[in-house]
Amino acid sequence: MRKPILLLAVLMLAVLGAMAAKAWLLELPPVRAHNAAGQFDAERAAGRLAFVLGDQRPHPADTAADDLVRGKIVMLLQSMGLQPAVRDQLVCNELYKQRGVSCARVRNIIAVMGPPTGKAVLLNAHYDSTPVGPGAGDDGIGVATLLEVGNILGKKPLKRPVILLFNEGEELGLIGARSFLTDPLSRNVDSLVNLEARGVRGPANMFETSVPNGPAIATFSRTAAHPVANSLGTDVYRLLPNYTDVNSFSARGWLTLNIAPIGNETRYHSAGDDLAALDHRTLQHMGDQTLALAERLNGGPPPQATSNRIFMDVSGRGLIVLPMIVGMVLLVGLIVAFAALAWRRGRIGRGLAIAFGTIVGSAALAWLALAAIGVVRQGMFWRAEPLWTHVVVYASTILVAVALLATVGSKADRTQLRAAFWLVFLLLGGAIGLVAPGGIIFFLFPPLIVLAGIIAKRWWPLAERIASWVAILFLYLTWGAMLALLEELLNTGPMWLFAPLGALMILPMLIEAAPLVRAAGTRAAALVAGALVLAGCAAAVVAPAYSADRQQRFVIEQVADIAAKKAWWSVTNDGAALPAAYSRVGHWKMGKLPYSDRQRWLTPTALNTAGLAMPTVDAKRTSLLIDMHLHANGAASLALIAPREAKIRAAGVDNFIRPMDRSAKDQRYSISCSGRGCDGAVLHIFTGSVAPITFTLVGTYRALPPSAKHLLTARPADARPQYAPDQTIVISRFKL
Secondary structure, eight states: OHHHHHHHHHHHHHHHHHHHTGGGGGOOOOOOSSOOTTSOOHHHHHHHHHHHHTTTOOOOTTSHHHHHHHHHHHHHHHHTTOOOEEEEEEEEEEETTTTEEEEEEEEEEEEEESOSSSOEEEEEEEOOOOSSSOOTTTTHHHHHHHHHHHHHHTTSOOSSOEEEEEESOGGGTSHHHHHHTTSGGGGGEEEEEEEOOSSSEEEEEEEEEOSSOHHHHHHHHHHOSSOOOBHHHHHHHHHSSOOOHHHHHGGGOOEEEEEEEEEOGGGTTBTTOSTTTSOHHHHHHHHHHHHHHHHHHHTSSOOOOOSOEEEEESTTSOEEEEEHHHHHHHHHHHHHHHHHHHHHHSOHHHHHHHHHHHHHHHHHHHHHHHHHHHHHSOSOTTSSOHHHHHHHHHHHHHHHHHHHHHTGGGGSOHHHHHHHHHHHHHHHHHHHHHHOGGGGGGGTHHHHHHHHHHHHTTTOTTHHHHHHHHHHHHHIIIIIHHHHHHHHHTTTSOGGGHHHHHHHHHHHHHHHTHHHHHHHOHHHHHHHHHHHHHHHHHHHHHSOSOOSSSOEEOEEEEEEETTTTEEEEEEESSSOOOOGGGGGTOOOEEEOOTTOOOOEEEEEOOOOOTTOOOOEEEEEEETTEEEEEEEOTTOSEEEEEEOTTOOEEEEEETTEEEEOOTTOOSOOEEEEEESGGGTTOEEEEEESOOSOOEEEEEEEESSOOGGGHHHHHHSOTTEEOBSSOSEEEEEEEEEO
């Protein structure tokens, strides 16, 4: 009995190790030491980016710091022999999937190469950063890529125009993209490659296409040497509340490919998004793809295929593409085949119980294990060392799977369990396909390989078993790589979600080892798997929650509500307890501020607006139209918040009146303006009712008063602002 237990322990460790190590599937090759003429040079591109960012201060749109960045980009383009133009406009854009409109003065940089007429290829990146960090990744990597691609293409004969657009104001609501749509050059565009970033390392993912995606995928599949993309990801992205410049461009119907790295989001929109953190291998990957796509699209008009495609990469080595209809027919056929097979082989109820039980039970056990750790560790305790939390999750899956195999599956042989599992696998693929049709691509080939093995078993007895392991390997190279990307994308949780997703790879491995599980015995199998769960929990408990590389989000704000004569200190973090020294300032409780629904730590403080010239608004209402003359008085941004019941239809400035997104329900209305151009700007707001509206005016100053010194000093060493800077916020109200 000892030998089966030992072998089972080794197997479980191997499975757990494979799950923990799947990130290697996303590893990029080293940066090329030597580049042939016409190849993308990542080191040269990084050097230009270092020149553009200078001292790496934040450079939000319409600030003096962004003026410096813009001047350097223009200088570099001119040194390449190009003649860049700068378009200067006060622009507003709707906030997609939100009840909001955002305005700013933006200055787009446009450089055109190639013949003066004809349909054009647009290469787009934004050069503004958030107020928090230098934006070396977001979107310095896009700026560096466009500069290097422009330098290369400028030396080649081009068949049609290529437009380099360095837009300003993406971080404020895709304002630069909206501005470009009024430019006459935009009328000639038929193809777009958009460059973005949500991290500083890892592969550049192609995560969004035009719809239908046939032309875009035909172009991408023929071009990208090391593609990282799948149609499940593109479908899911459309369901998320995220957006890029592509949202503004989408109405034009251009062939579109959207590319971005997502590795290490903890540095995104923070001071950690700097040159030192930006992986040059990621820059190389993005640059190679962008250059290849630009050259192919420049070779002629885009493909005219109209139907949708489903697609996935195989660990970045190649792309598998199928027409959507072929995938659907194949999925239905496989479901029928495996349903008949599972029924004929018998014990289908036990097989289905094990498969569904593992998927549901692993999620429940992983949730319980992480909740238990959360009693000891508050906040995102996995932020610095996510590996150990993933070990807990996947060890929980192993425990549930072996327990069910040793009990429910004790009277079912391996062929019966195998047929039932792949049937459940296919049914899940069909369920996912109802929400995200592109997801079915992941559920076709592994069962197809197994089915081929079952058929070949007539002539070769080992065919089915060998095919099962080949299917598992293929699943690991595709679903495993996708899961590794998802772990990066959902690094804020919920972490238990990876248990049922991981079960789709773990369970078929353990089914192939079912005789070993039975030989070891139920108690021994459960003890070994339970020990792995406990070991993972212990590691997650003692591992540091934050590190110099992966710091805690920690934003300090002073908020003053002038009308209510109240003020607070506010700390936005991941929910972890505040440092003990903060108790000297006051008694902190989780709560919300008048202008936001986000939970944060709050403590009352004295109302003191000395030194702040309060922002004001001169307003005039004529029936359904409200005109507001803004006086920023030193505020970096102004926001007008209206209650959910207000019937605001549209807002903006002259020539840029934008509608509110009607799809966003049960949200407050927000009309904002950021940058120097807001002082003296006139906003027009159109309502659907003459009923009075109470507006909340929120002014933001990107600095803290001297009284914040103690909070700044006591902030944890491995913590920094992310998504928003330390700032002072003042609130007032008026009714119209």
